Amino acid sequence: MSDTGDGDGTGHEAFPTDRPAVVTCGLPYANGDLHIGHLRTYVGGDTYARALETLGQETAFVCGSDMHGTPVAVNAEKEGVTPEEFALDWHEQYAETFPQFGVEFDNYGHTHDETNTELTRSIVRALDDAGLVYEKSIMVAYDPTGDQYLPDRYVEGTCPYCGEPARGDECDEGCGRHLEPGEVDSPTSTLTGNPAEYRE
Ligand SMILES: [Zn+2]
Numbered sequence: 001m002s003d004t005g006d007g008d009g010t011g012h013e014a015f016p017t018d019r020p021a022v023v024t025c026g027l028p029y030a031n032g033d034l035h036i037g038h039l040r041t042y043v044g045g046d047t048y049a050r051a052l053e054t055l056g057q058e059t060a061f062v063c064g065s066d067m068h069g070t071p072v073a074v075n076a077e078k079e080g081v082t083p084e085e086f087a088l089d090w091h092e093q094y095a096e097t098f099p100q101f102g103v104e105f106d107n108y109g110h111t112h113d114e115t116n117t118e119l120t121r122s123i124v125r126a127l128d129d130a131g132l133v134y135e136k137s138i139m140v141a142y143d144p145t146g147d148q149y150l151p152d153r154y155v156e157g158t159c160p161y162c163g164e165p166a167r168g169d170e171c172d173e174g175c176g177r178h179l180e181p182g183e184v185d186s187p188t189s190t191l192t193g194n195p196a197e198y199r200e
Pocket of ligand 1: 159160162163164166171175176177
């Protein structure tokens with residue numbers, strides 16, 4: 001909701017507004033059991049959506065499972081199934097679980113459904129058509145003992161800026177900087193504890 005100068009000091013239009021409200025929450029990764037901490041997010045969203053509806057606001061409460069990402073790929077490989085099968089199993093479990101806690105989405109989808117796939121492709125096509133997509137070689141951590149490349153969240157080491165322990169993509173305990181692949185010093189694999197090296 002934007003501040004339209006409503007004058008009552010609340011910083012938003014009075015509900016109900018003419019435009020529908022969309023309420024959503026961060027997507028859960030479809031890579032394992034939900035835990036009690038998830039409810040903190042989704043019960044809050046559900047409560048807010050219900051409050052808006054009580055005020056007569058047209059409201060869509062939407063969310064879905066994130067079917068993509070390294071944890072899904074890695075865990076699927078461990079179980080010997082495709083990432084799609086693996087994530088879909090968890091997605092179906094989430095879709096059944098949320099209503100049991102009173103969290104009632106108007107739509108609970110997932111990132112691999114047709115609508116999202118087509119929308120994502122159209123964005124990439126538009127970027128590509130505008131000449132904004134290009135090839136570039138980067139340094140990626142590699143575990144020579146385990147013979148595997150390590151995506152950012154499977155690497156930890158030391159922040160090159162502040163010297164605190166850091167993850168491959170973020171100095172979350174020190175200066176808080178976002179880190180590019182290849183930046184973290186003394187990289188080790190979080191999967192095996194092996195020292196890693198950078199390869200192009
Ligand atoms: Zn740092």
